[in-house]
Amino acid sequence: MQDLVIVGGGPAGITAGIYAARKKLRTALVSSDFIGQVGLTGPIENWPGEASIQGAALVDKFEDHLRRQAIEIIEEDVLSITKNEHFIVKTEDGELTSRTVLLATGRTPQQLGVPGERDYIGKGVVYCTTCDAPVYQDKKVVIIGGGNNGFSSAIELTDYATEVTLLEIADKCRADELLQERAAKKGVSIHTNQTITEIVGDDYVSGVTLQDGSSLPVEGVFVEIGSLPNSSLAPTEVKRNEHGEIEIDYYNCATSLEGFYAAGDVTNIRDKQIVTATAEGAKAALSVYDYLQFSPKL
Amino acid sequence: MQDLVIVGGGPAGITAGIYAARKKLRTALVSSDFIGQVGLTGPIENWPGEASIQGAALVDKFEDHLRRQAIEIIEEDVLSITKNEHFIVKTEDGELTSRTVLLATGRTPQQLGVPGERDYIGKGVVYCTTCDAPVYQDKKVVIIGGGNNGFSSAIELTDYATEVTLLEIADKCRADELLQERAAKKGVSIHTNQTITEIVGDDYVSGVTLQDGSSLPVEGVFVEIGSLPNSSLAPTEVKRNEHGEIEIDYYNCATSLEGFYAAGDVTNIRDKQIVTATAEGAKAALSVYDYLQFSPKL
Numbered sequence: 001m002q003d004l005v006i007v008g009g010g011p012a013g014i015t016a017g018i019y020a021a022r023k024k025l026r027t028a029l030v031s032s033d034f035i036g037q038v039g040l041t042g043p044i045e046n047w048p049g050e051a052s053i054q055g056a057a058l059v060d061k062f063e064d065h066l067r068r069q070a071i072e073i074i075e076e077d078v079l080s081i082t083k084n085e086h087f088i089v090k091t092e093d094g095e096l097t098s099r100t101v102l103l104a105t106g107r108t109p110q111q112l113g114v115p116g117e118r119d120y121i122g123k124g125v126v127y128c129t130t131c132d133a134p135v136y137q138d139k140k141v142v143i144i145g146g147g148n149n150g151f152s153s154a155i156e157l158t159d160y161a162t163e164v165t166l167l168e169i170a171d172k173c174r175a176d177e178l179l180q181e182r183a184a185k186k187g188v189s190i191h192t193n194q195t196i197t198e199i200v201g202d203d204y205v206s207g208v209t210l211q212d213g214s215s216l217p218v219e220g221v222f223v224e225i226g227s228l229p230n231s232s233l234a235p236t237e238v239k240r241n242e243h244g245e246i247e248i249d250y251y252n253c254a255t256s257l258e259g260f261y262a263a264g265d266v267t268n269i270r271d272k273q274i275v276t277a278t279a280e281g282a283k284a285a286l287s288v289y290d291y292l293q294f295s296p297k298l
Numbered sequence: 299m300q301d302l303v304i305v306g307g308g309p310a311g312i313t314a315g316i317y318a319a320r321k322k323l324r325t326a327l328v329s330s331d332f333i334g335q336v337g338l339t340g341p342i343e344n345w346p347g348e349a350s351i352q353g354a355a356l357v358d359k360f361e362d363h364l365r366r367q368a369i370e371i372i373e374e375d376v377l378s379i380t381k382n383e384h385f386i387v388k389t390e391d392g393e394l395t396s397r398t399v400l401l402a403t404g405r406t407p408q409q410l411g412v413p414g415e416r417d418y419i420g421k422g423v424v425y426c427t428t429c430d431a432p433v434y435q436d437k438k439v440v441i442i443g444g445g446n447n448g449f450s451s452a453i454e455l456t457d458y459a460t461e462v463t464l465l466e467i468a469d470k471c472r473a474d475e476l477l478q479e480r481a482a483k484k485g486v487s488i489h490t491n492q493t494i495t496e497i498v499g500d501d502y503v504s505g506v507t508l509q510d511g512s513s514l515p516v517e518g519v520f521v522e523i524g525s526l527p528n529s530s531l532a533p534t535e536v537k538r539n540e541h542g543e544i545e546i547d548y549y550n551c552a553t554s555l556e557g558f559y560a561a562g563d564v565t566n567i568r569d570k571q572i573v574t575a576t577a578e579g580a581k582a583a584l585s586v587y588d589y590l591q592f593s594p595k596l
Contacts, residue, residue: 015346015573022344022432024457046320048313048576049345049359051366061347068349130584134320159322178592250548251568270549271584275313278346279577286428286569294476 002028004288005089005096007078007233008104010036011274012264014062015281016102021069023289028072028096030089034063036106037265038274040121041128043135047274055122058274081233087259100259100288103246104281105230107265107272112144112223116199124205126222129153130273136161136220142208144196145224146173151183153224158186165216167194196221229266241268253284254291261288300326302586303387303394305376305531306402308334309572310562312360313579314400319367321587326370326394328387332361334404335563336572338419339426341433345572353420356572379531385557398557398586401544402579403528405563405570410442410521414497422503424520427451428571434459439518440506442494444471448522449481455520456484463514465492494519527564539566551582552589559586 004020006013009031020027038044041055050058067073076091081101089096109127111117117125126132129149133156141161143154146168154166166173166183171192173180183190198209199221207217229245239247239256246255246262250269253261263284264277302318304311307329318325336342339353348356365371374389379399387394407425409415415423424430427447431454439459441452444466452464464471464481469490471478481488496507497519505515527543537545537554544553544560548567551559561582562575 011346018344018346022428023454046316046580047347048309048316049356049363051363058347065347065349130320156321271581273577273580273584275573275580276577279571279574282344282571282573283569286571 001086002026002096002098003292004028004100004102004285005030005087005098006102006104007031007081007089008106008264008266009034009063010104010106010264010277011038011062012106012277012281012284013102013104014066015278016104016263016285017066017071017281018069019282019285020288021071023285024070025285025289025292028074028098029066030074030076030078030091030096032075032077035059037109037127041131044131044274045134046131078233081235083235083237083257083260099292100261102253102261102263102281102284102288103231103234103266104263104277104284105233105266106277107227107229109223109227110225112196112225114196114198116201117223120199120201120205120221123203124201124220125199126220127227128272129156129222129224132220133157133160138162139219140217141165141220141222142167142216142218143222143224145226146170146175146190146192147224147226148175148179149226150224151175151179153222154183154188155179155186157222158183158188161220163189165189165191165218167196168192169195231266234262235260238262243268252287253280254287259291299384300324300394300396301590302326302398302400302583303328303385303396304400304402305329305379305387306404306562306564307332307361308402308404308562308575309336309360310404310575310579310582311400311402312364313576314402314561314583315364315369316367317580317583318586319369321583322368323583323587323590326372326396327364328372328374328376328389328394330373330375333357335407335425339429342429342572343432344429376531379533381533381535381555381558397590398559400551400559400561400579400582400586401529401532401564402561402575402582403531403564404575405525405527407521407525408523410494410523412494412496414499415521418497418499418503418519421501422499422518423497424518425525426570427454427520427522430518431455431458434518436460437517438515439463439520440465440514440516441520441522443522443524444468444473444488444490445522445524446473446477447524449473449477451520451522452481452486453477453484456481456486459518461487463487463489463516465494466490467493529564532560533558536560541566550585551578552585557589
């Protein structure tokens, strides 16, 4: 019987693992992957204390820190989580019973699905503007997606890039008028009815190809067509919001199901950042510790 | 006119500064001190990605990261903060006007005020058990303070230390009975009517002297007599809780006064940890950015 099973090996899950182990909770962390969104990111400049660090290097530091703890690491996918008397976490090759569960499975950015996209992740293809905008100082960029996120990204990028183009696949952009007006004022070039067919480059992105065969030379492609929380493993009793995010008590990461906690990008927190995910993981582990101290041994 | 004035140079203020600068807010950070509680801590083992780092080294990394940003750093104390049309932040040598203010002034642990205490901070004298307990594996420790924090610390330390003694100055401990019982069961040696008169040692703590002149040989002295939030600079309109902590909206770090934000240990968040403080600082800066985008230019 575990005190805590953590599902997910990103910044939230790893930090929860570090904190839980230090509290001497009997903890297992299950994840087939320690790379996640961070590992696919190019230089990260907003992780406190590191002026610039590659995503993969930061992930390595996190994983190394985790592996020094007294914690069981199970490198498998989780198939299901159910609660009877205890929680049952089914993995590919086994089954864990636990007094509590922490879901920290993150989000999956929606991809364009065009040739070149995967090859240039972290080399010009970006899924998080707040993370990477300053890298594109004095460069040309294109944003794909005409929703609020796309326009917010475009506006932010006008502070850095020399040319900012926004492409929307439909014949009309869905973003708030206010944002559309501001983007236009700040010189964003906006085009509807545009589909990207390929992302091209050498070591780094050099441009995109459009549906009519024309090319747009850019060094950054910001994909802002949405992302989905990986919340499907949560038992049905766990409340989600309209975006499918797990609704947590912001104070302590508790969910609507007793003993079931969630942390990081899979939840309805405001800012999906590495630093916020780590903090939510720490908070969740400390909450679980307090919960177990003051709840009867099941 | 600043967009944002950050008051405080600890993990919350510094991270807010990094995020605000990256969002190109016109930002000033005012702090006479970048050392704070972290800088006085010995090895830190729960900052994600660093298995063990000295408090002073981590503070240096944070400060270096901040100083690379486009942000005005004013190394003075703040004397007062008021709000009329804008916020007015008075410093020792000047005055700033700003559209928003973020208070990130942290907490001050209450000290015993005995000889030796200051000399051994980070060398055996500890003010945060969650941070440092594992360092005292197989060592003897004493906890000063018979409240809930003192007893929780003592219980946690029984998982590491070989001998755990708790001293209370009054004739009775104030902690919850449940905690007192559990501590007794776990072998904590509890003594009331005990006053420490000196902390002694060589390079590190080797013991404490009691009021009757007797000594207790220990390698760790955990001071758990409370800490106070440094919230006095917040304008009177800003709501505090019964502990004097600034009450924030956990979602976005807003306070009861429009345009006034707070982050980190000075607030009523659950866990006062470095990683949570940094995340709160990031969240506050991103909230301020959104607030300024959607509020009329004052």
